[in-house]
Amino acid sequence: QLQAYGGDLVQAGGSLRLSCAASGPIFNINSTGWFRQAPGKEREFVTAINWSSGSPVYADSVKGRFAISKDNAKNTVYLQMSSLKPEDTAVYYCAVRRSTIRGGTAPISEFLYDYWGQGTQVTVSS
Numbered sequence: 001q002l003q004a005y006g007g008d009l010v011q012a013g014g015s016l017r018l019s020c021a022a023s024g025p026i027f028n029i030n031s032t033g034w035f036r037q038a039p040g041k042e043r044e045f046v047t048a049i050n051w052s053s054g055s056p057v058y059a060d061s062v063k064g065r066f067a068i069s070k071d072n073a074k075n076t077v078y079l080q081m082s083s084l085k086p087e088d089t090a091v092y093y094c095a096v097r098r099s100t101i102r103g104g105t106a107p108i109s110e111f112l113y114d115y116w117g118q119g120t121q122v123t124v125s126s
Contacts, residue, residue, distance in 0.1 A: 002026075004094045007120030010084055014124070018079040020094030020117060030099035031106035032077040033113055034068065036090035036122075043093070048106035049077065057106050062088075084124045091119040 006018040020032060033048030047058045047068045056068045067080045077094060095113035097106070107113070 002094055002096060002115050002117035004092060004117035004120045007092060007122045009123045009125065012084060012086055012124055012126050014084050015080070015082045016084065016122060017081070018092055018094075018120060018122070019076055020079070021074070021076045022096070022115075026075075026096055026098065026115065028098045028100050029096055030101065030104070031097045031113075032068075032070065033095050033097070033106060033108070033110075034077075034079050034092060035095060035110055036088075036092045037119075038087075038090040041090075043110060045108040045110065046092070047079065048108065050104055050106045052102040053104065055105060057108060059108075081122070084122075086124045086126045089122060089124050091121050093117055093119045 001023045004020045034046040037043040049056045049068045065083045070077045094117045096115040098114045
């Protein structure tokens with residue numbers, strides 16, 4: 001089971017780090033992604049990372065402000081968010097894609113992810 005945590009209320013321009021960890025073993029992890037859903041909007045892709053290649057993918061809206069990283073030993077993925085804007089306000093979810101295929105590019109489609117965390121609220125005040 002995945003757990004995302006670290007969400008908080010922060011002022012615009014501030015920073016926040018989210019974490020995504022599995023409470024138990026998940027085998028054959030191909031990628032971990034972060035998605036977010038703002039009130040009244042559909043869930044959207046934020047960023048993802050392939051566990052073998054370490055290559056990240058970012059949505060245009062967060063490029064240069066957000067950074068995804070992973071700690072293999074802790075089986076944890078982090079989302080460092082900087083220069084936060086009010087439009088970043090959303091529930092942030094992490095998700096894992098399982099595959100026996102290693103490498104490649106992390107997918108941006110939520111439908112390609114197999115396990116989801118419960119979400120953590122990020123609120124950016126203006």
